[in-house]
Amino acid sequence: MKLYKPLFSIIIIIVQLILSLEDYYQLQEWKKENPELDSLINLVIHYDTLFLFVLIIGIYEMRTKPSLIKKLIRILLVCIVFGYCFSGIIPIEDFKFGIYNTAWFSAVVAIVLILIQMGKYGTKKINKACR
Incomplete structure (x- = not known):
């Protein structure tokens, strides 16, 4: 299985990892400052998924x-990362959840397409071995 120019995706993944870790540490600090509210409030956390x-x-x-298609996927990745990061600035109600749902749907489609690619690759290997 071949990777085609992975540098862009690696950078985007690292940026999202940094942003997720930042959100995690902010949440941990908030929990230390407000231990009485932590047990009362059910927080919806999206940075990990x-x-x-x-x-x-x-x-x-x-x-x-x-x-x-590769260019469109790159644009989608940038929109997801920066859209979620700057969702507080954009004056659209529930914009953050829209970005999250778009990422969720795109990831499910990507998993299906990866499985199809792996199936084709496996079929080629089996056919090659049988000859």
């Missing part, structure tokens, strides 16, 4: 040959 979604989409982008 968002990192996994970006990782999956990034892996699919690395495995895609250079084409228009």
Whole structure:
């Protein structure tokens, strides 16, 4: 299995990892400052799964040959990372959740496409071995 120009995806994945770690440490500090509220409030945390979604989409982008689709995937990755990062600035209600849901859907599609690619690769290997 070949990777095609993985540098862009690696950079985006590292940026998302840094942003996720920053959110994690901010949450830990908030929990230390407000221990009485921590047990009362049910927090919805998205930074961990968002990192996994970006990782999956990034892996699919690395495995895609250079084409228009690859450029669109790169644009999608940038929009997801920076859209989620700057969602507080954008005056659209629930914009952050829209970005999260887009990343979720894109990651599911990427997993299906990766499985299809792996199936084709496995089929080629089996057919080659049988000859």
